[in-house]
Amino acid sequence: MAAEAALGEVRDGMLVGLGTGSTVAFLIAALARDRPRIECVATSIASAAAARAGGLIVRDFADVARVDLTIDGADEIDARLFAIKGAGGAMLREKVVAAASDRMVVIADGSKRVGAIGRAKVPVEVLPFARAFVAGRLTALGAAVAVREGVTDNGNFIVDARFAAMPDPRALAMAIDAIPGALGHGLFLDEVDAAYVADGGVVTRLGR
Template sequence: MTDRDADKRLAAVAAVKEVCDDMLVGLGTGSTAAHAIAALADRRLAIEAVATSRASADLARSLGIKVRDFAEVTRIDLAIDGADAIDADLRAVKGAGGAMLREKIVAASADRMIVISDDSKQVERLGGTKLPVEILPFGRAFVTARLSALFQRLVERADYRTDNGNIVIDGHGWDDADPAALADALMAIPGVVGHGLFLNEIDAAYIAGNGIVTRLERGRQAR
């Protein structure tokens, strides 16, 4: 039987080997990112970090990593995060943990963005994965009506707010023939503040399956 959690841990350990002393590192959110935070703490490097969620910040601090307020940061050296799905072109869907807006901001500030996952997250097409959309509560009904034209089914996360105080709606059944066009359409809806499509942000992925880690680099063959 495949041990997905062990594979996530292996991918995390491999990815954090890219971290060096004096780096400012972006920490993602979710169970896979938690493995990266733990693996990073084990290395006991002289680094600082920014976190994409309160949960990740609390975990990092508890393990001895100094966490800075990203509001005072303009760039970071490296961001490490998980993904809900990732294809061969390093396009991904993220946001199961609800932190996709902060994750995208941190990724955009990073000189290099790495995704870590087990191989169950590798997909040929992204459209089979639910796509989280973060919206302002003020525009809930209006935005939901507009989103219904882009998805077959919408599910609002019950009794849930992001760290930004916003609602998350998961869109199911979407056309992945042109993800960039969908991303543009989503952000053209007033009230949408973020979504889980990461199309250009990811530079590399460490993906583990059955105890073997493969590294994918944008524009290069797997290693």
């Protein structure tokens, strides 16, 4: 329902960024069904493959400087439109595409809406060379850390950082950004412009 509602944001002629994850799969299926006259960029190899399989035109983001609209999921989102993303491991590419986008819209089910973000783990994409160093710095920031199995589409590791509390997400984001070897993280604090949240058969639109 959230994915279907977000289709109203898509206009012919747009370049649309496709996020990653189970909720975005519904969006890609809906776009493939309706076939608006758009082109897409994808935040993961999996999303690009799904979009192409559905007949959508997918451009290489490496050749793109600006995107009209990005639609993506979230692990948590609150009324401030602060979000935690990255359960699917694509948050670094997702953040780059979001930064290039005129608008970013989140689609989610009601379980992802929270009073204030902070319960979900914060994924951090890490240069393999710096894995132990970054994990140590995240521990010093108060996190319980775990290194995920496998690597990202970029060939890097993900360290999941779970914080007992997150009273100041902006300060935490700045602290993680300052760690050499930490390439990106799942705190999306300024990127999201609107969210469609489906809960109990009703879709609520949140906006800035």
